[in-house]
Amino acid sequence: MIRTWKLGKSYGNRPAVVDLDLEVRPGEIYGLVGPDGAGKTTTIRLLCGALRPTAGQVEIAGVAMERSPEEARRHVGYLSQHFSLYDDLTVEENLQFFAEVRGLPGGAWHKRSAEILAFVGLEPFAGRLARHLSVGMKQKLSLAVALVAQPRVLLLDEPTTGVDPLTRQDFWQLIIRLVGEEHITVLLSTPYMDEATRCTRVGFLREGRLVMEGTPRSLRQLLAGRVMELSGAPDEVIQRVLSQTTGVLSAQRFGDRLHLLLDPHHRQEAVEKIIRGVEAEGGQIVHLGEVEPLLEDVFIALSEGFL
């Protein structure tokens, strides 16, 4: 449904996206993750035709963006990070405006807008000015706008950044329903690794390149047996011992516990050293055991070059 071949974009001599081969299949939710500045936003803008590539090609629903940009774009709904609605128009007027911009005939949008508003749960607020909507409602209206022309592909650039956990829950339920009920294909970027875990497949971008791709399960498998969870006190002692233990590649806080990434060749000795070291310094280990790696562990390992 989305395909790219050797896609590239440079700004002057600074490459933002390099040799990107992407294939997103119908009905997938594809998550694009990576450090800030890795090229996620540029990739999404290339996919929706808002930016022209300096190399390679994009195809949406089998239509080449370069040859038939208008037709290709007709299949795409796009929600940018800084999406702006018209504050002084109502919910329904916003939808109408963007439907007309997308070239929907006058009669067609009306029925469609009722459907979409019902879908995102904004029906009771159709007549409310956008300025009087809560952040969560604005986000739903933005999604409704992206859906108004019945796209087959939905591109979302960090749709949940700065959004509270309750609103994120609602938003994801809508995305999952869109894929399940309307058979839309979704590609989104997110800084939340719990959201990425929900995607069908995840691609990790670094410096403009796709360095890793797979199902969340297969990516987590890359670190199998290398992540241990530790809780103990006092924090200073634990941190000091960990920083002095070879074989501990990184120690990250996960809630009230630490996740240790271990060098597979020094695993056992590292564990023994930690236990002895913390004890020798008068600290206490409450819990130390292997855990299933999270996608966030994988993200950190990839960002720091441990994978």
Added chain:
Amino acid sequence: MTPVIRADGLTRRFGSFTAVDHVSFSVEAGEVVGYLGPNGSGKTTTLRMLLGLLRPSEGRAEVLGYNTDREADKIRGRVGYMSQKFALYHELTVRENLEFYGGLYGVRKNGRVEETLSNLELEQLQNERVAVLSSGWRQRLALGVAIIHQPQLLFLDEPSSGVDPVTRRNFWEVIYRLAATGITVMVTTHYMDEAEYCQRVGIMQGGRLLAMDSPEHLKATLPGQVWEVHTPSLMEAFRVLERMPGIRRVGLSSDYLRAVSEREITPETIQRELSRHGIEEVEIHTTRASLEDVFLFLAGSSI
């Protein structure tokens, strides 16, 4: 010892809308306190009142012993504030930004700019223009600007929104280093894992402070049992559990569902209910409550 922040029935109305509704709490020196709540629940309005930028409609607050209403000028020079949309001069270098804001605050101490650059590990970038920095480094510089005048108290309003997980973690390491030097920190965030690192956490909803306690105590107050429900039929199972008696709330978490139930519910009763709706492929485990469970439970149930 006098608390660093004491809010007493703090209230702010905008017309007929009550943004902050009789909020009372206190914060002791050296604490890192998280302030959570849905968008629009009154977090930023509370901070603005504590900074003396907004007058309370009712109630009062003291910050560093000064009344926020009458002695706001004394507060401002002693606290640091990093807002959601921090203002940096993009055409100036990192160092020039720090020098400029230092000048505004009347910072006279020799070497304070160097000290701040070094505390935030910004030395390498000091001569770079802000325009070319990544969002993570800009965020760090914004923190530098907020602490250039050596405040005793730091307010951070969603400081880590929109940065990647590694940058976010590094940023928190810096916050912890600051807290270790005795600075008190009050921080709003939408990241529940960040809130877990705070000594105490307040949860706002609809302008009211529903709870403020240590993450550990907050989790202990969650009534009932937390379950992980793994199934390929995620949304179908979601809809079944949403309506199941005895299930207090259900939500998406990573690629599975989390449900909070009354004590009497067992894995078998959940399994049976799902099976009755044709959902057979299910795995259910008990799990420890997370702060996100508490947040969703408190903030979600009182709408």
